[in-house]
Amino acid sequence: MSTPNGLGSTTVVGFPARIGPGSAVEQRLGSSGYLALRRIRCECDGDVLSLRGCVPSYFLKQMAQAIAGDTAGIRWVDNQIQVLSSAAQRSSLRQRSRS
Secondary structure (H helix, E strand, O other): EEEEEEOOEEOOOOOOOOOOOOHHHOOOOOOOOOHHHHHEEEEOOOOEEEEOEEEHHHHHHHHHHHHHHHOOOOOOEEEOEEEEEEEHHHHHHHHHHHO
């Protein structure tokens, strides 16, 4: 939810106006109660937000997009989150640590 901050823009409820939309989304994802969403990274280019990372279900991918899309200053969400089973995520992490 967003509210006017009296400065001609809006603020995400519970977050100060000084942080950017990408940081606000990462904080909202981290406090959502879904542990897998804490690993999602956000990159903001103007009013377009890119989501990157891996989650174990399409439900969590959609939850991340819904949270991001409901953030002030974001007009478009480029959802590049990959859906991988927990076993596939562990395997991917092991392969990256070997490189």
